[in-house]
Every structure is written in structure tokens, then in C-alpha cells.
Amino acid sequence: MRPDGSVDLDAAQRVATHLVDAGHDGLVVSGTTGESPTTSADEKDALLRAVLEAVGDRCVVIAGAGSNDTAKSVESVRLAEKAGAHAVLAVTPYYNKPPQAGLVAHFTALADASELPVMVYDIPGRSGIAIARETYLRIAEHERIAAVKDARGDLWFASRMMQETGLDWYSGDDAMNLAHFGNGAVGFVGVTSQVAPAAYREMADAVVEGRWDDARAVHLRLAPLVDAVMNVTQGAIMAKAGLAVQGLIDSTTVRLPLVPADEEQTALVRAAVSTLAAVE
Template identity: 70%
Template sequence: LAAHLVDAGNDGLIVNGTTGESPTTSDTEKDQLVRAVLEAVGDRAHVVAGIGTNDTRHSVELARTAERTGAHGLLAVTPYYNKPPQEGLFRHFTAIADSTGLPVMLYDIPGRSGVPIDTETLVRLADHPRIVANKDAKGDLGRAS
């Protein structure tokens, strides 16, 4: 599937996304999926590894594993279920970004995580050199401006 998507013109793939396989796969399986996609597409596409959990230490471990495996970037979801305050979100994402040399895409999906990334927090996070993108699933187009 990964090779087919790249053959069809896609130049980037996210593996272990939050709504797909990620919640039901082991850490070993997550690593195997990233490795398999990297082998399938070679240098024809960027491979971003979903590493987000509601546990900062676990997310950092997954980030380091993804970097060692060869992922080109990381997708980090807002911690779900435990609803951290904004300072907790800031520290969570900063710890992930500090743990590797890979670029990090935040994933703000309050409908699933229970807490949004406030604009002020996002602005603070944007100062980090490795936090380079935000996948915003709020559905609020007014916020984008």
C-alpha cells in the first residue's frame, strides 16, 4: 500500500496515526510498521511516525525508536484521557521535541483527546526549532487566521 501511494504521487506518509492502528499495536509492532514502510518507499517519500500517547515518557521512547529506525519526522497527539492543563501540554510536547533531532508535527484533536491546544500554547510551542507543524482537527477555520 505504501509503495502504491507513493507511485500515485504522494510524497509523505504518516504511519501509526491515532485513529488507525496505533491504539491497538505494541511498541514492537509500531516499529515494524515504520520499518516496513521505509523499506517499501525508500527515499521516494518522507515517512512520519506517530508516537503520541498520553504518557510523556512513553511518547519520548517511541520518538527515539522512530528516529533510530529512520523515520523522517514525528506526529505527536495531544495527550488523551487525562486532560492535562496547557502548561502540561507545553511540557509534554517540548519533552518529545527535545528527545530527538527529528521535526515534530503536533496533532490537536480535542474531540478525541478531551483538551485543545490553546492558541497561546501553540505560539509558545512554535518557538521550538523542531516543532514545525500542527495538524489541527478542531474544525474551526477562524482559528487558523
């Protein structure tokens, strides 16, 4: 965002390019941890197109398309496909707590709306409802429901669902990325990884190559930064502060009801970034 609260497409392209240069092989645009709840459909479309223009030929660009309104979500999926997105991320409908039959119908409607693969986002701490085993089994039958972003914090459940559904599993909880890898996940969709992309690439490569001691070492190096970004205030606030202290963005502006990091919060993320850089 610019200081006046407008969307800064140039800055978005700079950040996207930086992340891909540092090792990201995928980016989520307009995820719900970010500011998608307060950006318009036109702003989301412009942002998606800007990121695709910058890095769409070098990484998978996933459009956040979920909401608690199925009709609006379906329209978001169609717009994402039209813009050229490679996949969509669909969060469990939040606040209105649909029954499991409603979740099946919701995710099916989104998957039917385009030819894009769908990553389902299970985050009961924010949405107020978890995806049940039976629901996973049903939606996994859809040819375009391909993956899960898991932020429910239940590794045993995740291991069962990976085995029973065959869906690709991604950690959606920064603190549990390594644990999810050990459990069989194929990747992660993170917040802190925007602030330390090279370290997360290092950890992922170590996992793929079977160097678990190296992966664990990176995990431990990242712990102070994960605490600073994820456990102080809202993650997007602290991620922007982290990007700003590294000189990657000029403004930490966020739209209400979010507010920018204060001096104490900024100092915490600056210290964590400095500590990580010193270790590396």
C-alpha cells in the same frame, strides 16, 4: 492485519508503494486514527521499518509517536529516529486532559527527545482538550516543532495561528481539506486519501497551481467517499474496507475494540469508490 490479527508487513509495503505511486509525497505510519493504540512498540517499529524500506527514499515517512503518557511518547520518538523516520506526529494527550502547561511540557519533551521535526496533532474531539493560543505561541518557539495537523474544525483560529506562529499547517479533517487550503494550509494528513490517492493529488496540484475551480470540482467529486469513510463508523474501519474493495489488501481485520465493516458499510464504500472511478 492478517485474518489472525497479526501485522501484515508485506501488505503494508504494498499499500505504501501504491500510495506513493499514486502521488502521496508523505505517509504517516501508526497514526492514532489507525490502530496504533492496539499495536505493541515492537510491531510499530517493524511496521515503520517496512514502510521506510518500501518508500522511504521517495516520500517523507512520519512516525506516529504521541500518546497520553509523555515518557512512553518520548521513547517512541527515540525509536522512530533510530528506525530512520523523517519526522514524528504527536497527538495531544487524550483522556487525561492535562492543563495547557502540561501540553507545553509534553510537546517540548518530545521535541527534545530527538533531532526529528515534530508535527503537533490538535484534535479536541478525540483528545478532550484543545491546544490554546498561548500554548501554540510557546511551542512554536521550539526549533523542532515545525507543523500542525489541525482537526479542531475552527478555520478562523487556524488562520490566526498560521499568522502568529509561522508553523506549517496541515488539514487533519478530510471534509475540510479544501477549506484549509483556501485558508493557507500547505497540505493535509488524511484518511480518505488512502482510498483515493490520485484524486487527492489532483486536488493538491490544482491548489498549488492556483486552479481553484478544478480543486473545488475534485472536492465535490470526493464528497460521497468522504461521507462513506468518515461519517459512517470509525475511519480506519472504512478505509480498510475501501482498500479491500479495490483489491489492494486481502483482509479487513482490525483489532478490538474496532470491528471490521459489515456488509452494509462495505456496500456504501464500494458504491462511493465506484462513483468516483466513473467520474474520473
